[in-house]
Amino acid sequence: xxxxxxxxxxxxxGTPLKNPPVVVSLPIRYGDLDPYGHVNNAVHLxxxxxxxxxxxxxxxxxxxxxxxxxxDIPGARYVIAESTIRYKAPVFLxxxxxxxxxxxxxxxxxxxxxxxVRKGDSFENGTLVCEGSAAHVxxxxxxxxxxxxxxxxxxxxxxxxxxxxxxxxxxxx
Numbered sequence: 001x002x003x004x005x006x007x008x009x010x011x012x013x014g015t016p017l018k019n020p021p022v023v024v025s026l027p028i029r030y031g032d033l034d035p036y037g038h039v040n041n042a043v044h045l046x047x048x049x050x051x052x053x054x055x056x057x058x059x060x061x062x063x064x065x066x067x068x069x070x071x072d073i074p075g076a077r078y079v080i081a082e083s084t085i086r087y088k089a090p091v092f093l094x095x096x097x098x099x100x101x102x103x104x105x106x107x108x109x110x111x112x113x114x115x116x117v118r119k120g121d122s123f124e125n126g127t128l129v130c131e132g133s134a135a136h137v138x139x140x141x142x143x144x145x146x147x148x149x150x151x152x153x154x155x156x157x158x159x160x161x162x163x164x165x166x167x168x169x170x171x172x173x
Contacts, residue, residue, distance in 0.1 A: 017116050020100035021160045023123045024054045028093055039091035044130050045083060048115045051099040052134075055113070062156045076150045078136040081110070085132040091119060098123035102161060106154050106168040109146055110137045 026047050034040040053071045060066070060073050072078065091097065099117045114133045118126030140147045158165045 017100050017102050017114065019162065020102050020116075020123075021162075022051070022054045022058045023098055023100045024051055026050060026097040026099050026117065028091065028095060028097060030093065033093060037092055041085075041087065044085050044087070044117065044132075047097070047099055047117050048083070048085075048132060048134065051101045051115055052113065055101050058160055059156055062160050063152055073150075076153060077139055077141055079139045081135045081137050083132060083134040085130055087130050089119070089127055089129045091129050095119040096121065097129070098126055103157050103168065104133070105170040106149065106157060107170050109148055110135060111149070111153075111157075112136070
């Protein structure tokens with residue numbers, strides 16, 4: 001059995017992500033709306049996926065890898081073990097959205113990523129509409145087994161985020 005890094009109960013307590021390494025624009029489609037004209041709650045998970053994919057593209061650029069495999073770097077596939085979302089404000093069709101992510105902790109077989117989605121002219125000045133986190137477990141789809149994190153992962157994440165490797169140690173260690 002493996003040890004999974006659990007997302008914190010309340011990861012930010014109102015503290016915004018500081019200097020996220022990747023910020024993306026998130027389109028809103030008419031089909032994303034619920035009967036009240038808000039973006040449907042389930043769409044926010046799709047926003048998180050778009051942000052995560054952009055983060056992984058930035059990691060691939062850092063190590064000089066060009067072709068992602070189903071959105072992942074080969075040898076670094078993962079599954080999402082848990083996701084949380086906290087809704088802060090409604091989103092409407094004409095809103096302009098920006099999303100960002102940062103990796104909070106990196107364990108031997110997993111990592112936790114924090115997300116924010118904001119509406120407004122920019123991510124930095126936008127209104128927080130939702131925040132959340134996801135625990136990811138490195139996984140080999142051919143053997144259907146959990147696997148250790150790739151050797152390059154922690155160093156590359158630390159470089160991308162401008163942090164020390166020690167700053168990614170899970171809180172329970």
